[in-house]
Amino acid sequence: MSRSRSQLRLIxxxxxxxxxxxxxxxxxxxxxxxxxxxxxxxxxxxRDLGYVANPHARQLAGGATSTVGLIVHQIDDLYxxxxxxxxxxxxxxxxxxxxxxxxxxxPDAELAQIRHLSAQRVGVIIVAGSGYTDPGTEAMARxxxxxxxxxxxxxxxxxxxxxxxxxxxxxxxxGGRAITEHLLALGHRRIAVVAGPEELTTVADRLAxxxxxxxxxxxxxxxxxxxxxDFTCPGGREAxxxxxxxxxxxxxxxxxxxxxxxxxxxxxxxxxxRVPDEISVVGFNDVSxxxxxxxxxxxxxxxxxxxxxxxxxMALKPRSARPRKRATGHHLIVRDSTASVS
Amino acid sequence: MSRSRSQLRLIxxxxxxxxxxxxxxxxxxxxxxxxxxxxxxxxxxxRDLGYVANPHARQLAGGATSTVGLIVHQIDDLYxxxxxxxxxxxxxxxxxxxxxxxxxxxPDAELAQIRHLSAQRVGVIIVAGSGYTDPGTEAMARxxxxxxxxxxxxxxxxxxxxxxxxxxxxxxxxGGRAITEHLLALGHRRIAVVAGPEELTTVADRLAxxxxxxxxxxxxxxxxxxxxxDFTCPGGREAxxxxxxxxxxxxxxxxxxxxxxxxxxxxxxxxxxRVPDEISVVGFNDVSxxxxxxxxxxxxxxxxxxxxxxxxxMALKPRSARPRKRATGHHLIVRDSTASVS
DNA sequence: AACGCTTACGAAAGCGCTTACGTACCCTAA
DNA sequence: TTAGGGTACGTAAGCGCTTTCGTAAGCGTT
Numbered sequence: 001m002s003r004s005r006s007q008l009r010l011i012x013x014x015x016x017x018x019x020x021x022x023x024x025x026x027x028x029x030x031x032x033x034x035x036x037x038x039x040x041x042x043x044x045x046x047r048d049l050g051y052v053a054n055p056h057a058r059q060l061a062g063g064a065t066s067t068v069g070l071i072v073h074q075i076d077d078l079y080x081x082x083x084x085x086x087x088x089x090x091x092x093x094x095x096x097x098x099x100x101x102x103x104x105x106x107p108d109a110e111l112a113q114i115r116h117l118s119a120q121r122v123g124v125i126i127v128a129g130s131g132y133t134d135p136g137t138e139a140m141a142r143x144x145x146x147x148x149x150x151x152x153x154x155x156x157x158x159x160x161x162x163x164x165x166x167x168x169x170x171x172x173x174x175g176g177r178a179i180t181e182h183l184l185a186l187g188h189r190r191i192a193v194v195a196g197p198e199e200l201t202t203v204a205d206r207l208a209x210x211x212x213x214x215x216x217x218x219x220x221x222x223x224x225x226x227x228x229x230d231f232t233c234p235g236g237r238e239a240x241x242x243x244x245x246x247x248x249x250x251x252x253x254x255x256x257x258x259x260x261x262x263x264x265x266x267x268x269x270x271x272x273x274r275v276p277d278e279i280s281v282v283g284f285n286d287v288s289x290x291x292x293x294x295x296x297x298x299x300x301x302x303x304x305x306x307x308x309x310x311x312x313x314m315a316l317k318p319r320s321a322r323p324r325k326r327a328t329g330h331h332l333i334v335r336d337s338t339a340s341v342s
Numbered sequence: 343m344s345r346s347r348s349q350l351r352l353i354x355x356x357x358x359x360x361x362x363x364x365x366x367x368x369x370x371x372x373x374x375x376x377x378x379x380x381x382x383x384x385x386x387x388x389r390d391l392g393y394v395a396n397p398h399a400r401q402l403a404g405g406a407t408s409t410v411g412l413i414v415h416q417i418d419d420l421y422x423x424x425x426x427x428x429x430x431x432x433x434x435x436x437x438x439x440x441x442x443x444x445x446x447x448x449p450d451a452e453l454a455q456i457r458h459l460s461a462q463r464v465g466v467i468i469v470a471g472s473g474y475t476d477p478g479t480e481a482m483a484r485x486x487x488x489x490x491x492x493x494x495x496x497x498x499x500x501x502x503x504x505x506x507x508x509x510x511x512x513x514x515x516x517g518g519r520a521i522t523e524h525l526l527a528l529g530h531r532r533i534a535v536v537a538g539p540e541e542l543t544t545v546a547d548r549l550a551x552x553x554x555x556x557x558x559x560x561x562x563x564x565x566x567x568x569x570x571x572d573f574t575c576p577g578g579r580e581a582x583x584x585x586x587x588x589x590x591x592x593x594x595x596x597x598x599x600x601x602x603x604x605x606x607x608x609x610x611x612x613x614x615x616r617v618p619d620e621i622s623v624v625g626f627n628d629v630s631x632x633x634x635x636x637x638x639x640x641x642x643x644x645x646x647x648x649x650x651x652x653x654x655x656m657a658l659k660p661r662s663a664r665p666r667k668r669a670t671g672h673h674l675i676v677r678d679s680t681a682s683v684s
Numbered sequence: 685a686a687c688g689c690t691t692a693c694g695a696a697a698g699c700g701c702t703t704a705c706g707t708a709c710c711c712t713a714a
Numbered sequence: 715t716t717a718g719g720g721t722a723c724g725t726a727a728g729c730g731c732t733t734t735c736g737t738a739a740g741c742g743t744t
Contacts, residue, residue: 007461007493009730020694025732033692052461056398057730060699066462067441076420076427076630076647085418088444097441097462099409102430119349119394120408120439151349233634259631266634288418289601292575292608294636305418351700362724367702377722399700402729690741697734706725713718 008051017045065123067097068312071113072128073105078287079257079304083128083158086305087312103129105197107137114144124154124315130202131160156315158307159202166314168307170328172202175300176209178332179282183252184217187341188280192225192250194239194260206256206284225250229260236263244271251279251341258283258290261297276339286333295336302330350393359387407465409439410654413455414470415447419573420629421599421646425470425500428647429654445471447539449479456486466496466657472544473502498657500649501544508656510649512670514544517642518551520674521624525594526559529683530622534567534592536581536602548598548626567592571602578605586613593621593683600625600632603639618681628675637678644672
């Protein structure tokens with residue numbers, strides 16, 4: 001790699017402004033101990049020359065880091081890509097870069113990612129993937145995040161409970177309850193569920209909410225058909241097919257995310273089951289295309305992009321003594337995929 | 343930021359292995375001048391201790407950089423997120439990190455991103471966004487990429503023609519022709535087009551392909567309804583509504599990407615137009631959900647994830663004298679959204 | 685006028701790494 | 715034996731920045 005001298009260094013700016021390296025550094029960092037006149041001159045020269053600090057040198061010297069690591073299950077899942085989109089936007093406004101890592105829903109991979117980002121000396125780590133119901137697994141992730149935080153890193157999680165870490169928390173339980181109550185209010189009693197991976201707390205929480213709503217009507221998830229899938233569209237399709245094959249005849253199917261709901265709709269169509277006439281279908285998250293599906297999808301809206309922004313914003317704020325928890329609102333969005341039971 | 347000494351340094355590994363810093367560095371870099379025995383010992387110690395090099399120090403010292411910058415229009419567009427997904431996967435295998443930037447389809451923003459990534463000293467820049475039809479605009483982007491390349495950076499572009507730069511090139515023109523020929527073969531003659539942003543070469547190429555196919559049948563785009571939208575789902579919906587409102591009565595609508603096709607389907611449904619009975623609809627890209635739409639979408643498949651992988655793989659290979667161009671295949675995927683004209 | 689205190693700045697150390705260069709050591713050849 | 719040449723390793727410089735420390739200048743106080 002030929003490293004030509006063409007890249008502007010801080011010393012070039014300093015010389016041009018007629019000050020020392022140290023003064024230039026202080027001026028650009030907005031640090032005190034520099035007269036206004038000099039600071040202005042340095043900033044002016046810096047801008048004129050188009051100077052951009054070498055982030056590696058800056059980080060190495062103990063300065064702030066300008067990159068944030070975002071860990072997602074899969075970036076080509078609209079849930080995550082909308083979160084990422086919001087975060088990238090805020091990062092852009094703050095002059096930061098977002099590094100995206102896939103954990104692929106593998107706790108070991110996630111742990112490795114956290115450790116790797118940490119070793120890479122990113123300044124901020126944000127974990128957007130759901131937590132794991134297994135306490136041991138979850139404890140490992142927490143420990144890694146806390147270790148990173150101990151060393152001065154900033155951390156935030158999205159949709160995941162973690163002690164001593166800032167968090168943006170959609171109320172999955174409430175959402176699960178709301179969507180289920182909606183179906184119950186429409187008269188549905190034979191309700192099937194296409195759940196996401198069992199080991200995720202997001203799934204457990206949404207199921208718990210659903211169970212609460214069902215309990216009010218004397219129903220229990222144990223007695224209802226529940227098929228577990230992988231939060232993907234084909235997964236939802238197959239899960240729905242399984243449910244139908246078992247000759248259970250639900251009047252409504254709850255999919256725990258929109259991608260699977262799309263799969264469910266697809267499976268029903270393949271079986272010539274009309275939605276919502278014969279079976280109502282609901283999703284979760286309200287990803288951007290949910291409203292343009294056929295039929296448009298009744299779902300629980302989470303402010304995904306906003307969640308991404310907020311998580312980063314929280315992490316960027318100076319650390320408070322107590323970790324901040326920010327609940328995100330959710331709305332039940334009723335569209336055409338649900339109808340009262342006939 | 344409290345910088346505790348807890349982070350492992352290369353010198354720690356070196357001491358543990360009983361060699362000098364330089365030898366440890368050489369051993370881990372796989373550089374020659376180290377006996378096999380010593381190299382093995384160093385690698386072993388490094389692994390045991392869980393050492394990860396500080397990328398900032400490494401970069402500063404003139405070593406290889408471990409981060410690649412990826413510029414997309416919007417990450418929450420499935421076209422880009424699937425490309426990104428493939429790239430992130432390969433990056434993971436190679437121990438690299440992917441930084442994602444939004445250009446938002448703004449050439450100025452894109453230019454700023456390239457310059458910024460360049461100043462940030464990333465090792466690789468990959469531009470996934472379409473090129474611009476305006477030669478001046480495009481020249482600026484090229485110049486910035488070449489400047490980066492001159493300084494030793496590695497560059498690849500996806501779906502964009504750029505002199506002296508490696509490129510992964512889906513044949514948009516061919517794809518546009520193929521999908522149009524499909525409709526023509528089904529007997530459609532009154533064909534409307536929902537195009538993407540006019541200033542993008544991707545759009546121009548797909549349109550050009552369509553025009554070629556149409557010309558064979560004595561048809562011209564100039565005589566057909568063409569509505570420009572922004573490659574988004576709502577954009578496609580509105581564009582389709584516009585077309586219908588103009589009382590043109592196409593028997594088929596070509597959407598230049600799948601997201602807009604979803605919007606088109608939605609608009610048609612709102613108008614109670616049956617697809618494909620009354621109007622056939624086609625998309626482009628074959629994003630993952632295309633097959634589960636109602637009706638499932640006839641589209642042109644591009645190997646998106648693979649394209650992301652390939653672009654990175656090309657950029658990572660030692661530079662060849664001539665820029666590599668890699669054409670990606672495309673398949674016409676015929677599904678339920680098209681039928682012969684009645 | 686001498687003293688301390690504050691303010692504005694410069695000199696220089698050092699972050700963790702890569703690499704040019706220097707130096708032992710061993711092997712071969714004369 | 716000694717010179718010559720390769721190999722394996724150590725020493726140290728230096729990447730571009732931040733930051734600590736030192737110092738000169740300016741101020742008020744007695």
